[in-house]
Amino acid sequence: MDTQVQKGYSISVFPEGTRSSQPPMKRFHKGAFYLADQLHLDIVPVLFHGLGYTMTKGDFLLKNGPITAKYLPRIKAKDISWGTTYQERTKSISKYFKEQHEALREELEQPQYFKEHLLFNYIYKGPVLEWYLKIKLKLEKYYQQFHELLPKEGNFLDLGCGYGFMSYTLHWASQGRRTFTGVDYDEEKIATAQHCFSKTDQLNFIHGDISKFPINRYDGIIISDVLHYLEPSAQKNVIENAIESLLPQGILIIRDGDADLKEKHKGTKLTELFSTKILSFNKTENELHFLSGKMIEDIASRKDLHLQRIDDTKYTSNVVWVMRKI
Numbered sequence: 001m002d003t004q005v006q007k008g009y010s011i012s013v014f015p016e017g018t019r020s021s022q023p024p025m026k027r028f029h030k031g032a033f034y035l036a037d038q039l040h041l042d043i044v045p046v047l048f049h050g051l052g053y054t055m056t057k058g059d060f061l062l063k064n065g066p067i068t069a070k071y072l073p074r075i076k077a078k079d080i081s082w083g084t085t086y087q088e089r090t091k092s093i094s095k096y097f098k099e100q101h102e103a104l105r106e107e108l109e110q111p112q113y114f115k116e117h118l119l120f121n122y123i124y125k126g127p128v129l130e131w132y133l134k135i136k137l138k139l140e141k142y143y144q145q146f147h148e149l150l151p152k153e154g155n156f157l158d159l160g161c162g163y164g165f166m167s168y169t170l171h172w173a174s175q176g177r178r179t180f181t182g183v184d185y186d187e188e189k190i191a192t193a194q195h196c197f198s199k200t201d202q203l204n205f206i207h208g209d210i211s212k213f214p215i216n217r218y219d220g221i222i223i224s225d226v227l228h229y230l231e232p233s234a235q236k237n238v239i240e241n242a243i244e245s246l247l248p249q250g251i252l253i254i255r256d257g258d259a260d261l262k263e264k265h266k267g268t269k270l271t272e273l274f275s276t277k278i279l280s281f282n283k284t285e286n287e288l289h290f291l292s293g294k295m296i297e298d299i300a301s302r303k304d305l306h307l308q309r310i311d312d313t314k315y316t317s318n319v320v321w322v323m324r325k326i
Contacts, residue, residue: 005039021052023175025101028094030086036077037086043093045072047101049108065116070104112142114172118165121196136165143169146222149253149322154219158182159210160226164193171203183208211238215245224255228290235291243303243323252323259290265317296321
């Protein structure tokens with residue numbers, strides 16, 4: 001080997017000794033660092049991302065998805081800042097690798113990264129559902145806004161989760177989001193969400209009426225595009241119950257049409273007509289009752305919450321209200 005190195009050959013080593021299918025990165029073995037020490041070689045750290053999914057260990061199916069290789073600065077053989085023995089260098093370089101790989105993972109694993117993951121979970125469940133998922137993801141911008149608003153760690157509740165698209169995506173987009181519970185009135189949608197091949201014990205989907213569902217304690221709760229299916233009194237009860245269920249520093253995200261925005265609200269009512277009457281993707285037994293932004297503000301003030309209002313739509317009255325426990 002010494003002869004080959006002298007001829008200019010490099011040595012490639014996977015210090016984990018195996019391919020990790022998912023984070024965290026496993027323990028580094030000392031062999032690579034022993035060779036570098038004995039042969040007085042520089043170390044060029046290379047990070048790979050995406051292989052765990054596209055070429056899953058033990059899986060004969062090659063899946064579609066991006067693969068990233070990132071080269072880090074060369075570590076000189078004479079640089080003693082990493083340690084004076086190969087054992088010390090193993091520990092320090094291993095720590096450096098893991099920190100850099102975690103930073104790369106957080107940079108790349110935004111919600112859109114999981115598009116293929118999600119599509120494969122809903123394939124062969126009907127062409128209409130596949131079409132709906134693709135359209136929904138584009139309209140939602142892959143749930144990026146919810147990802148940025150929601151804490152990166154904790155346990156979360158998605159009231160009115162539908163088929164579970166958002167619950168799966170936001171859970172995957174942060175390793176710290178330990179559990180996601182989705183609740184929906186439509187039993188068929190819950191059954192579909194439950195029978196995805198990527199479902200684990202960290203993702204739970206429950207058939208139930210959100211106006212009567214007993215809420216536990218959560219770090220974050222999402223109520224998106226569902227409150228207008230309830231009577232006004234039930235809307236207030238759901239919001240107030242959700243607020244009481246938030247843990248300290250918890251966050252409640254509500255998205256719905258704001259009936260106070262008279263002109264833009266016409267667009268919202270039109271989309272709901274298509275959703276409930278024409279395409280029948282959403283079930284409802286009641287007349288639709290859209291929220292008043294003033295009502296949300298009153299509740300936030302009365303509960304002493306920090307309220308953020310996000311209105312970035314052009315043609316509908318769909319507004320995002322973010323309530324945070326101070």
